[in-house]
């Protein structure tokens with residue numbers, strides 16, 4: 001039974017208690033054509049948690065996020081989103097469970113202005129952020145609301161990519177390398193935005209190379225290597241395992 005088509009995301013959400021698993025991935029294998037990329041990924045994310053997926057380039061972090069959105073080739077295993085098995089769901093049904101994906105390449109439409117880009121994705125819940133709230137959180141987007149996608153700086157594009165999924169009402173955010181290539185002042189602003197989103201109870205999966213950015217925000221870290229999770233480190237364990245982590249990440 002595909003419950004996602006029968007219940008609204010609010011109804012689905014209401015059945016999930018505090019501390020419930022918003023995301024549970026078990027024995028996930030993913031393939032691009034004949035290439036076997038993920039080899040049994042297991043992790044869970046509880047409501048309101050911010051977790052990171054760390055790892056060297058090519059370890060499978062982006063593929064994990066894309067697999068959750070059903071944007072790779074074949075997948076096996078289990079991906080529970082908000083209590084629903086999504087492995088058999090079509091890609092366009094998955095955002096309706098209240099999950100928003102911010103891809104590494106940001107996906108801003110060059111020919112549309114900021115305002116039009118914001119309005120593009122359909123809302124999935126009635127309690128998403130309003131345009132007023134979004135423009136308050138990102139004042140620079142308000143100033144640039146009539147600017148075309150092509151004319152935005154990298155930082156503005158990233159803010160827009162994030163803002164766009166907040167309007168949909170997504171409560172689980174999958175964010176892929178949002179700080180990549182951005183100036184320190186923009187990175188700091190993104191950190192403030194993530195703190196605000198955490199305070200609003202959002203559940204966040206952050207793929208991040210900039211560990212100094214991610215460390216103070218995260219509740220738990222998952223380290224990936226060769227398409228598997230090889231380590232879980234809680235925020236509390238981090239100080240004593242920092243050196244070990246640096247070795248694993250090769251930094």
Ligand SMILES: Nc1ncnc2c1ncn2[C@@H]1O[C@H](COP(=O)(O)OP(=O)(O)O)[C@@H](O)[C@H]1O
Pocket residue numbers: 032035037055056057058059060061062063064
């Ligand atoms: N579209 C694709 N087709 C084939 N192989 C891919 C594709 N995208 C990524 N890969 C391969 O999958 C592996 C994991 O990539 P990716 O998930 O992007 O890693 P990460 O995000 O951790 O850097 C890499 O070996 C990469 O070359």
Ligand SMILES: [Mg+2]
Pocket residue numbers: 061062063104
């Ligand atoms: Mg990647």
